[in-house]
Amino acid sequence: MKKVIVFMFVLLVGNCSFSQITPKNIPAKIDSLLQNWAGKHRPGMAIAVMRDQQVIYKKAVGMANLEYDLPISATTRFHVGSVSKQFTAFAILLLESQGKLSLQDEIQKHLPKFPAFAHKVTILHLLNHTSGLRDNGDLISLVGSKESDEVTFDEMVQLVSQQKHLNFVPGSTYEYCNTGYMLLAKIVENASGQSFLNFATQYIFKPLDMRHTTVFDAPHKIIKNLASSYQAIGEKKFRRNNLNYAIYGSTGLITTLDDLSKWAMNFAQPKVGFKALFQKMKTSGILNNGDTLRYALGQEVKNYKGLECIFHGGGIASYRAYVMRFPTKKFSIVVLSNARASGLHIIRYVKQIADWYLKLKTTAKVTSRKKVKPSKAFLKACVGSYQIQPGLIFSVSQTKAGLQLKITNQDDLIPLKAISANTFMLAGSEYKIIFPRPQAGKPVAQLHYWQGDFEYIAKRIPMVDFDEKSVDLKPLLGRYYSPELKTSYTLVLQKGKLTALHARNAPITFTPFQPDVLIGNSFFLQRLILVRNAQGKVVGGKISGARAKDIYFEKVRQ
Known part of the structure; x- marks a missing residue:
């Protein structure tokens, strides 16, 4: 007998009701959030909250250096990774205001040694992540370099300058690309006649009194009071995760909690910059087909519970x-950490803190199962395979219980729990998938996969019936060389698995996925598409990483 069940969804953040929250007890509640990062046995984090140009909360917990028992403070320096991008975008816009460049300039105007592609790439394409350039992270990993290796800015620029092809037509797709922001830093240098550090110091750091902010522009550069970076390897055990890449523009900024707070507050009451510049900086990118992106210039823009949020x-x-930042409220939050595991926690913390201070909440909803449950026709339309990245395929199938997900290189089938007519949570996680509604009688064309603030749009890909056991791997064996990367991989059989060997990288195994397509178990070597001659002989392959696609490797030896 079927039962009618009514589900109540009460959407609250954290374990506290809003009636319990007062301005006086919010600091104690933030302290409670940070307790897991406190103590002398582990790396930690630092958080500051600003409102109306005042720091209303500041706290540092955990250790900056475990070897010497040095605690984190508001003046401890951290690498900030991609938060650097908003400084790079700001520098570009300052140069535009000085008449030294235009966002519509073709990048070769300011990078005369950079190769021309079949399609025009502009400065704006770089800013919006719509250039189609191959990502430098994938490229440097393919040649066997690690973050602890000595890599200079010029070496990385040279590597990306050797690339002959784009991932896609510029402006046609959004794809996050560190190469673009690294090249923007080079454009800043060429257009200004100064080093990136000197330009940023003159026009940003000094005017804002960011005295402890610098750029990591040389390997082995000594940075006083820099927190060490740690990765957990067990209960209360950590290892150092050293960084020696001297890459800037896309990353490379080193700053403190106090300095970064000054930067965040500058957008509400500027000491550097001006209204038109700030407006342009938060203008969302637009694709060639007219679609509007969430990404603007070095920052993302979204609506968070009815408020404009820039982050x-x-x-x-x-x-x-x-x-x-919440511009209309003159409210901002900055967080710095030296703990690898802190990433998704930080996103939850800043949302929780914003909810408390800004009194944001979602009204509780009572929804019947009948309203939430997707239709049978819709579930059927969702079934199929979707490409998140070249070698990361989400295959959705249907059972009596509903939809389930199979991810490449993973054995588990993950149930998808419907929370609305087209939104599903991955069982056992906070991640979700949204299927846009298709045209009547047609399958869903793409899915939107959300990990915290990160959205991945995966298009449906055609699949054919395929028996991976029928593939003869022996004709694939041999050495393959890429002129663009100046590196080679040798394909061998190890324990019956096709395996790529490299002078510096660990062995990478491949699994046949579709005819002449194999999936690798590495983020930078995700997919291999075989290239055959007219006689059907394998003469090469196109290798793709997460964001560097179809790099040709010629088969040079059996």
Whole structure:
């Protein structure tokens, strides 16, 4: 017998009701959030909250250095990863206001040694992550470099300058790209005639009295009072996660809680910059087809519980950082951490803190199962395979219980729990998938996958019936060389698995996925598409990482 069940969804943040929250007890509640990061045995974090140009909360917990028992303070320096991008965008807009460049300039105007592609790439494309350039993180990993290796800015620029092709037509797609912001820093240098550090110091750091902010522009550079970066390897055990990449523009900024707070408050009452610049900086990008992006210039813009919210996170090695601003409330939060595991916690913390101070809440809703439950036709339309990244495929199937998810290189089937007519939570996680409603009688064309603040749009891909056991792997064996990367991989059989060997990288195994398509178990070597000659002989392959696609490797030896 079927039962009619009514589900009540009470959407509250944290364990406290809003009636219990008062301005006086919010600091104690934030202290409680930070307790898991306190103590002398672990790395930690620092948080500051600003309102109406005043710091209304500031706290640092945990250790900056475990070897010497040095605690984190408001003047401890951290790498901020991609939070650097908003400083780079700001510098570009300052140069535009000085008449030294235009956002519509083709990048070769300011980078004369950079190769021309089949399609025009502009400065605005770099700012909006719509350039199609291959990501430098994938490229440097493919050649076998690690974050602890000595890599200079010029070496990384040279590596991306060797690339002959784009991932896609500029302006047609949004794809987060560190290469773009690194090149923007080079454009700042060429257009201004100064080093990036000197320009930023003259026009940003000094006017804002950010005396402890600098740029990591040389390997092994000594940075006083810099927190070490740590990764957990067990209960109360950590290892150092050293960083020696001297890459800036996309990353590379080093700052303190006090200095970053000054930067955040500058948007409400500027000492550097002006209204038109700030407005342009938060203008969302637009694709060639007219679609509007959430990403603007070095920062993202969204509506959070009815308020305009501007934010950006960052992470490199085990450093994590976050800046969130609510312009209409003159309210901002900045977070810095040297603990790798802090990333998703930080996103939850800043939302919780904003809810408390700004008295934001979602009205409790009572919804019947009949209203929430997706239709059978819709569930059927969702079934299929969707490409998150070249080698990260979400395959959605249907059972009597509903939809389930299979992810490449993972054995588990993950139930998808419907929380609305087209939104599903991945069982056992906080991640969700939204399926846009298709045209009548047609399958869903794409899905939107959310991990915290990160959205991935995955298009449906065609699949054919395929037996991976029928693939003869022996003709694939041999050495493959890429002129663009100046590196080679050798394909061998190890324990029956096709395995890529490299001089510096750990072995990477491949699994046949579709005809002439194999999936790798590494983020930078996710997919291999075989290239055959007219006689059907394998003569090469196109390798793709997460954000560097179809790099050709020629087969040079059996």
